[in-house]
Amino acid sequence: MRDTSTPRSPKPETPADREIRAANKRKILKAASEVFAAKGFDGARIAEIATVAELPKANVYYYYATKEELYSATFAPLLEEWDSALRILKAETEPAVALRAYVEAKLKLGRKNPLEARLFANEVVRGGTFLSAADRAHIANSTAASIEVFEAWMAAKKIRKIDPRHFLFMLWAATQFYADYEPIVNAVLQVKKLTAAHYDQALESIVGTVLGGVLVD
Amino acid sequence: MRDTSTPRSPKPETPADREIRAANKRKILKAASEVFAAKGFDGARIAEIATVAELPKANVYYYYATKEELYSATFAPLLEEWDSALRILKAETEPAVALRAYVEAKLKLGRKNPLEARLFANEVVRGGTFLSAADRAHIANSTAASIEVFEAWMAAKKIRKIDPRHFLFMLWAATQFYADYEPIVNAVLQVKKLTAAHYDQALESIVGTVLGGVLVD
DNA sequence: GTCTATAGGTAGATAGAC
DNA sequence: GTCTATCTACCTATAGAC
Numbered sequence: 001m002r003d004t005s006t007p008r009s010p011k012p013e014t015p016a017d018r019e020i021r022a023a024n025k026r027k028i029l030k031a032a033s034e035v036f037a038a039k040g041f042d043g044a045r046i047a048e049i050a051t052v053a054e055l056p057k058a059n060v061y062y063y064y065a066t067k068e069e070l071y072s073a074t075f076a077p078l079l080e081e082w083d084s085a086l087r088i089l090k091a092e093t094e095p096a097v098a099l100r101a102y103v104e105a106k107l108k109l110g111r112k113n114p115l116e117a118r119l120f121a122n123e124v125v126r127g128g129t130f131l132s133a134a135d136r137a138h139i140a141n142s143t144a145a146s147i148e149v150f151e152a153w154m155a156a157k158k159i160r161k162i163d164p165r166h167f168l169f170m171l172w173a174a175t176q177f178y179a180d181y182e183p184i185v186n187a188v189l190q191v192k193k194l195t196a197a198h199y200d201q202a203l204e205s206i207v208g209t210v211l212g213g214v215l216v217d
Numbered sequence: 218m219r220d221t222s223t224p225r226s227p228k229p230e231t232p233a234d235r236e237i238r239a240a241n242k243r244k245i246l247k248a249a250s251e252v253f254a255a256k257g258f259d260g261a262r263i264a265e266i267a268t269v270a271e272l273p274k275a276n277v278y279y280y281y282a283t284k285e286e287l288y289s290a291t292f293a294p295l296l297e298e299w300d301s302a303l304r305i306l307k308a309e310t311e312p313a314v315a316l317r318a319y320v321e322a323k324l325k326l327g328r329k330n331p332l333e334a335r336l337f338a339n340e341v342v343r344g345g346t347f348l349s350a351a352d353r354a355h356i357a358n359s360t361a362a363s364i365e366v367f368e369a370w371m372a373a374k375k376i377r378k379i380d381p382r383h384f385l386f387m388l389w390a391a392t393q394f395y396a397d398y399e400p401i402v403n404a405v406l407q408v409k410k411l412t413a414a415h416y417d418q419a420l421e422s423i424v425g426t427v428l429g430g431v432l433v434d
Numbered sequence: 435g436t437c438t439a440t441a442g443g444t445a446g447a448t449a450g451a452c
Numbered sequence: 453g454t455c456t457a458t459c460t461a462c463c464t465a466t467a468g469a470c
Binding site: 038039042043122124125126127128139140157158159160162165167169170172174176177178180181182184188189201204205208209210211213216 | 255258259312338377382383395398405426427
């Protein structure tokens with residue numbers, strides 16, 4: 001009851017403890033991303049997340065007090081990735097180069113981890129009620145930056161006058177489609193799984209259309 | 218045990234019965250669309266669907282034996298609507314006219330009933346496991362028809378050579394985005410709800426970009 | 435920090451009176 | 453064809469031993 005400051009007193013967190021914590025949290029978060037993405041919030045079972053993470057269920061609750069808390073925690077890494085893709089859009093870069101690089105990066109993100117990419121779709125389709133104020137601020141900030149880039153390009157007469165926000169929506173939608181609507185894409189293309197060649201075709205189609213339109217002059 | 222053919226024997230369905238059945242099924246299906254769209258399959262509660270339909274829960278089970286059966290039944294009307302929009306794309310119509318009309322129709326569908334439009338997104342994001350063979354065939358058929366239209370336009374040198382399937386994805390994605398990602402659209406545009414003017418801007422942005430691209434010549 | 439056992443609550447589905 | 457009462461199963465969350 002007295003020496004709470006000595007090393008061997010009731011639990012002053014050791015470096016080893018901290019490492020275990022971090023590693024477990026990472027394992028749980030990764031498992032949660034997969035399960036929530038595949039099943040949605042209500043469809044996901046904490047027991048399944050625990051199984052995927054190779055931990056007992058109670059251990060999950062030890063690190064995340066509630067299902068909601070764990071769910072909310074899965075968004076941050078995803079937003080971070082999208083952010084890094086958006087930073088490709090820079091006013092100094094030529095539109096044709098920057099737009100191609102952005103679309104390519106975004107398609108790659110969806111391909112690398114389609115389940116994680118769907119996490120967000122799942123949440124937004126439900127109305128986005130679990131997106132925190134920080135998440136919303138994050139989105140508002142990164143999109144605002146990209147919108148400014150589009151405006152700079154317009155001011156420099158490098159791209160036509162167009163509503164930059166709706167233009168961003170279009171890029172977002174076109175790339176996200178290959179992750180969110182994967183079953184439909186597969187059905188229409190009549191394949192079981194998309195190959196690198198399919199993603200190349202998608203890239204060329206999107207970039208070609210966005211840059212030059214489809215009409216013959 | 219003998220006269221099963223006479224009118225007053227054990228339950229030969231009367232016209233009145235049939236009407237009641239049809240009306241109740243319609244009410245239940247409409248309520249189910251709304252609730253499944255907002256909450257997803259697992260999040261939706263039969264009790265809530267019953268409340269929205271203004272019927273007791275057991276009555277829902279009288280018409281639909283399981284939750285899955287009711288869920289699957291909600292897709293057909295939606296696919297029918299999308300189908301009618303796709304039929305706007307006709308080889309005889311000029312691309313500029315047909316594409317604008319299609320995008321406008323698709324945006325309107327999403328605006329008229331965003332919840333219903335999200336039903337499909339919800340299901341597809343989950344992997345589309347509840348889409349019946351008939352649903353898939355339906356999608357394959359309507360998309361195949363539109364793809365042929367694009368090919369006809371290419372053959373007639375009316376549009377540039379482009380992969381018609383990926384082009385269709387792009388149109389689908391760009392229009393669907395305003396329904397599926399509504400919370401994000403609202404956040405970026407800093408409004409609570411989209412107005413007719415916003416949909417007009419979306420229409421012009423999408424059509425302008427698709428037809429002419431964004432690059433200044 | 436780990437994990438078994440279980441409490442507490444809720445949802446899908448059904449029995450059976452009307 | 454309608455609807456109340458209820459069964460059964462399962463899931464989140466926690467208590468408490470180790």
